[in-house]
Amino acid sequence: MPNSDHYVIIGNGPAGNAAAFTLRENDPDAAITIISHENICFYSKPRLVKYLAGKVDEDALAVKTMDEYRRRHIRLRLGQTVERIDPDSQSLHLAHMETVHYTDLVIASGARERLLPSMKPYADCLTFVTEFNDTTGLRKKIADSTRFFIFGGDLVAFKFLKMLTDMGKQVTLLLYPKAFWPHRLTKDMQDAIVKNLAPTNADILADDDLDTIVPEDRGGYWVTTKHGVRTQADLVFSFNGLIPDVDFARGCGLEIDHGILVDETMRTSLDNIFACGSCAQIYNPDINTYTTSIGWPNAQAQGKVAGLNLLGEHHKVRPAGRKYFDLEGVKIKTVWWEDLEKDEEA
């Protein structure tokens, strides 16, 4: 156990960084460590598509510089993976067999790719783009390839499709109604999306499903759908939403559903452990259930709340009410968490 406070944050995204910087602002003396399995400083995931298109370089992805962490004495452990939490000894077991002790822990591990059950047999054939690690080497592959097949229909899928068509690539999209998880696209929504994507000149397949993906000896794949459409592709991508990245936290006593269950103050079921961002499932008193959230502002707000409450304050995130997501011209109703408001009763 450390002699003085050691706040450890798992995750180097907007939630984790908001928590870390909030902690530093309010506790100048404590040791603060951010652990991330990625080998890169805090960067903008939304810009990855432009990076893959070769429109921006790596420097343009950076959200914070190393110097900002140094000045605030926030330690970064990059390229290090947490494998297990031991709440009894208040320690983390890292993949390289090092134990890191904490006095308080903030889990902000984000989300990872969602692999649909029907695609599991073909996982080795699929390419995912969820973090910077996925993009290394992919820029060149994309530049060198001409034919692409995309499964899915989440926000990134459409951005990616447009990026490819803008580059003059030949793209086929198999639209999945469940891609915009946890929402399901209705038939009307799908039709509207297909219509709105017409100007891209991509081939859009709907009301269909994957049958097989067969790798070719010389590289590339043959993709066949249930309706018998057979398409040749150099690369096959899957964009079917994200799921909380919390496998490492299972079995340690934390209450976990899809994500780590937290109350409105970002407290988990265990003392000294908070969770925030897209790895968390937050209790919504209005609908009396736990919901996950996505989006940069939500994550930042939750990270800030987690940081403040870890220091003994009592803040809540509150539901922002119904919001609409624009999915290729189709409005989808959602309930998200954002905005920080001091609990007047605290």
Place this chain on the structure above:
Amino acid sequence: MKTIDKDISIVIEICGSAGEGTISAGEILSRFMSAQGFEIMSFDAYPAEIRGFGKCVAHTRVSANPIYSPGKLADVLIALNDNHAISQLSALKKGGILIYDSQPPKPHEEDQSVVARADAVTISYGVPLTMLAQKAAGNARGRNMVALGALTALFHLDRDAFTNSIKDRYGKKKQIVIDSNVNSFLEGFDWTKENIDKADTISFQGVTPPQSKAEQKGEKLIINGNQLVAKAALDADLKFYAGYPITPATKIMEILSKELPKHGGTLLQTEDEISAIGAVIGAGYGGIRAMTGTSGPGFALMTEFTGLSVMAEMPAVIIDSQRGGPSTGIPTKTEQSDFNAAMFGGTGDCPRVVLAPTDTTSCYDATVLALYLAEKYQTLVVILLDFFLSNSIRNIDTPKKPAPKMLNANIAPDAADLAGYQRYKITDSGISPRTIPGTPGGMYFATGLEHDANGRPNYTDKGHLAMTAKRFRKHASVLAEAPAPMISGTQEMVDIGVISWGSSAGAAHEAVVTAAGEGISAAAFSSMMLSPFPEKQVTAFAGRCKKILIPELNYTGQFADFVTKIIKRPVERLNFITGRPMAAEDIVEKMREMI
């Protein structure tokens, strides 16, 4: 994150504990890179103890272009042992790559793993080295090969060619040894290919080796300085070597113990260094080409006998491979701190020839030249190697065999000389005809006492002066046979001139090129011949330099003191004794300060 362009080299360091195969892994890496057509320079740092503990580092610089110095910081650090690798992190470039054991045999205490201590900008790749080695061979000994497999996969190197390099390295071992090493390598390769997405842009792709493998076949030697000294000695018809083992010179003796008898020669392992130099002088007296090798402590013991070689004018060659001193010092760290001892050690006015090779190739040239000069000028020749030169490995073109005249330089007396033979006849060149014992009419007294032309003791002031002058006169002729100093950089007036010697010279010449790229006008001067020293050339060089910098691996600047007296002006010094060789970066940093 950075991109290595084709003009920039890549430095790879493997760090482990003694006995973990660190040095073997570095050697295999060097051989593979050489076989791929790259230029390589590699050296090892290891503890003085034989095995069991202590930090080992195998350092390899790889480039498509000629390499002059080892490089200061590594682009890639392979950590076979976290405890040791932590202290090696300071030699890893910002944004460099760290390959570490992600499943070590024992858990780490907090902050005691190398990845925990790495700078945040380091790109870290965890590979289960121990687990994969055990899987491949049933024990953890192959962790070094697993690491090489990981490196090969990460950098998209030729897996099959690398496998062949491993087979070549262990070719004389039992099949089970070869198989376990190869299998460990392949486990590391396959696992990394499957599990690691490379998140950096450091790459050998686009770095085009200057020669194809086929073109190089049979022409390139992968060799270190000690091996090359031994090869040169054999090529130069050495017939007798006496020595007492001492790091870092022992390898020369090891090689010659096997090879010299095959060439009709004899190797004598003596009870100490005093006996060794005595035996060498005795062999020289008998007309046999002879040499000894040692390091600083052994050279100190030989000092009295060096005077005999000079006074009695008997050929003797001593190789002093310098290490950290004084006394037993730091046996496995490099230094250039025997300069004064080699140049001035001993009693009396004692002229001797001192040669200091500046790179691996010149170890060959210096050895051939030393044996020739010792014989022709009937004197002592010291070759100053150092730990780095002795052990650093280069891939070089096979040296040309010595010219016939270099193989026998004894100046035998003719009939006229033998009539009233005077062994120490005063001559203009200082060289007197020398008989081999047993030559009819060629008898003489050989003594360490001052003597007359016949070798009889003579203590008169005139006699001593005449003989001392004769011995010094030889130097004028020696200098004429010395290779010309190497001068690089612009030929015009420059802001900084770098004067260097020995193993630091390569770094100096490379630094001048780097400095020029930064707009610093500079030139470099180095000479293999230290005694006699090319004073006119160095003075002329200094005359076109606004400032002079002298880098060397000793504490006080022994060579700088020497040069200052010649050029009669103050110089800037760059001295360190950290045990690592001089790198071009060290010199460039100093040059930036000087501007």
